[in-house]
Amino acid sequence: MTRKNRRRQRPKSSSGRSLNSVSYVNDVGVKIKDERLRNIKKISEENFIKKYDKVNVLISIGENYTRQKIFQKFAHKKFIFPNIVHDSVILDKNVKLGIGNIIMPNTIVNANSEIGNFCILNTSSIIEHDCLLDSYVSLSPGSIICGNSKI
Numbered sequence: 001m002t003r004k005n006r007r008r009q010r011p012k013s014s015s016g017r018s019l020n021s022v023s024y025v026n027d028v029g030v031k032i033k034d035e036r037l038r039n040i041k042k043i044s045e046e047n048f049i050k051k052y053d054k055v056n057v058l059i060s061i062g063e064n065y066t067r068q069k070i071f072q073k074f075a076h077k078k079f080i081f082p083n084i085v086h087d088s089v090i091l092d093k094n095v096k097l098g099i100g101n102i103i104m105p106n107t108i109v110n111a112n113s114e115i116g117n118f119c120i121l122n123t124s125s126i127i128e129h130d131c132l133l134d135s136y137v138s139l140s141p142g143s144i145i146c147g148n149s150k151i
Helices: 043-051 065-076
Strands: none
Touching: 043 065
């Protein structure tokens, strides 16, 4: 498929429902470089925690420790942390998924593997059988995790 024929797909939760962005939580003073985010309503982390409850929250920070710290700030609220799974992902029926995971295109997770919470499985990652990924793990694009591995 050529680049101009590709359609941009909406993110979907693991339940298959499309998700819409309500706001973008941004620390005060942090400059947003991505043009696509400039037109989305911005709100400080503090105000977001005060204002919202029982909403879907996606923590898409790539750095593992920072992602964990952000979750810890949000944990006392009744936020919902859906798994975001691209349509092309292959998940075996015996895979256990935690919450708040982001699974990018063409990723494969095979039988009896377990993915913790808030993991990022980048494009074309392969997790073979009987693997355990603890929470807050990030895999680089094209990673291959052999069977019976623990990360």
